[in-house]
Amino acid sequence: MAxxxxxxxxxxxxxxxxxxxxxxxxxxxxxxAAGGSLSAADLEAARNHFINSLPGAYTFFENVNASCMVAxxxxxxxxxxxxxxxxxxxxxCAIKAARSAFPNxxxxxxxxxxxxxxxxxxxxxxxxxxxxxDVRLIKVYAELAPKLGGRLGMNDMLKDEGVRQVxxxxxxxxMAPDAATTLAADVSDTASQHIAEKRGIPKPDISKVxxxxxxxFLTWLPPQLHLALNSAGQxxxxxxx
Numbered sequence: 001m002a003x004x005x006x007x008x009x010x011x012x013x014x015x016x017x018x019x020x021x022x023x024x025x026x027x028x029x030x031x032x033a034a035g036g037s038l039s040a041a042d043l044e045a046a047r048n049h050f051i052n053s054l055p056g057a058y059t060f061f062e063n064v065n066a067s068c069m070v071a072x073x074x075x076x077x078x079x080x081x082x083x084x085x086x087x088x089x090x091x092x093c094a095i096k097a098a099r100s101a102f103p104n105x106x107x108x109x110x111x112x113x114x115x116x117x118x119x120x121x122x123x124x125x126x127x128x129x130x131x132x133x134d135v136r137l138i139k140v141y142a143e144l145a146p147k148l149g150g151r152l153g154m155n156d157m158l159k160d161e162g163v164r165q166v167x168x169x170x171x172x173x174x175m176a177p178d179a180a181t182t183l184a185a186d187v188s189d190t191a192s193q194h195i196a197e198k199r200g201i202p203k204p205d206i207s208k209v210x211x212x213x214x215x216x217f218l219t220w221l222p223p224q225l226h227l228a229l230n231s232a233g234q235x236x237x238x239x240x241x
Contacts, residue, residue, distance in 0.1 A: 079154070085137045087115070087122035089167055092154045093228035094118075094221055101217035102209060109207055116198045117209065120191030125170045127190070136166045164229055171225045180218040188214035 028043050079088035091098075091114065098117060099106060105113050125133060140162040144152055157163050173179060192208035199207055209217075 080141055080157075082134055082138055084119075085141060086125060086133050086170070087118040088154065089137065089157065089163065090121050090125070090170070091115070091118040092158060093167065093171070094121075094224050097217055097220035097224045100220050101213055105207055105209070113195070113207060116195045116207075117191055119198065120194030121187065123194050124187050124190040128186070129173055130166070130170050133166060133170055137163060140166070158228065167229055171229070174218060174225065175222050179221075180215045184211050184215040184218055187218065 028040060031043065078084060095114070098114060102117065105117075122133075130136075140160055141157065143162075144156060144160060148156055158167075173183065176182070188209050188211045191214070195208055196202060196205070199205070201207065
């Protein structure tokens with residue numbers, strides 16, 4: 001589960017915001033001292049325009065961050081990366097359910113296995129529920145990154161209504177009364193395939209998840225999702241029928 005201090009594009013975006021503030025503060029001082037024609041209102045309008053454009057530079061910040069990680073030899077987790085963000089948010093919402101349903105795998109394989117399982121759950125969500133979930137989440141992340149910079153953590157993401165809306169759509173099928181029965185086999189197959197690919201284990205293995213274990217996970221899941229995403233509003237209701 002990501003926390004403030006986790007590496008990611010938000011550091012680069014935050015530095016850009018800080019630099020922008022410094023530059024415009026300097027310009028304001030110089031314009032005042034020199035008696036120039038630019039007014040404080042003109043500078044403030046330019047500053048706001050530039051800062052509001054920073055989310056649109058997300059790909060640039062992403063490339064800068066990747067270069068920095070290579071140069072520093074950093075290989076730690078990047079929960080907010082394009083291919084991780086959905087899995088990271090699902091994990092933040094449902095980790096307690098996973099710990100209850102998969103104690104043997106977690107005890108034996110630890111945090112890497114947890115990441116692999118939620119990576120598999122994210123695959124299921126993309127394939128069966130919301131194909132562009134990652135794109136939507138990255139868009140919100142790109143807006144938050146310049147504002148919060150290195151202070152941005154998972155709790156900040158989960159508090160944002162844009163993130164909450166996407167995640168509510170992603171979890172809605174899991175809230176159905178019969179989800180544990182109707183979805184267990186498919187979720188188990190998708191998660192186990194992802195785990196196998198990540199661990200390089202083509203044959204049956206203890207690190208994979210059974211249908212019964214997944215049914216247990218899906219049974220524990222709804223109250224955890226309610227708590228994580230709906231503390232400030234009404235819980236999502238599964239479609240009738």
